[in-house]
Amino acid sequence: MYGIIGQIKATEGNRDKLIEILLNGTREMPGCKLYAISAATTDDTTIWVTEIWDSEASHQASLSLPVVQAAIAEGRPMIAGFGERHIVAPAGGVGIA
Numbered sequence: 001m002y003g004i005i006g007q008i009k010a011t012e013g014n015r016d017k018l019i020e021i022l023l024n025g026t027r028e029m030p031g032c033k034l035y036a037i038s039a040a041t042t043d044d045t046t047i048w049v050t051e052i053w054d055s056e057a058s059h060q061a062s063l064s065l066p067v068v069q070a071a072i073a074e075g076r077p078m079i080a081g082f083g084e085r086h087i088v089a090p091a092g093g094v095g096i097a
Helices: 015-024 056-062 066-078
Strands: 002-010 032-039 046-053 079-088
Touching (some): 015 032, 015 046, 032 056, 046 056
Antiparallel strands (some): 002 046, 002 079, 032 046
16 A cells, blocks of 8 residues: 655635645545545644555556546645655555455
């Protein structure tokens, strides 16, 4: 398995709209076992995205999906920047086979 934990910084006042775009643009991605989007409780702009994929290749392929490309295009103006990004090797857990 292949995992990513990443931080997105939304522009002021746009975090909830950006979360909505991310949720709508990531519903059907082959090979995706988990795509969790969380709002930070420490500020009004930070979003954490936790992803688990069956492989790195599946993750890379997802970036070419039309629905993902549309979400990226719509959300890009609302992104102020990116913070931490960690590549991890998921070992399992509740809901993860």
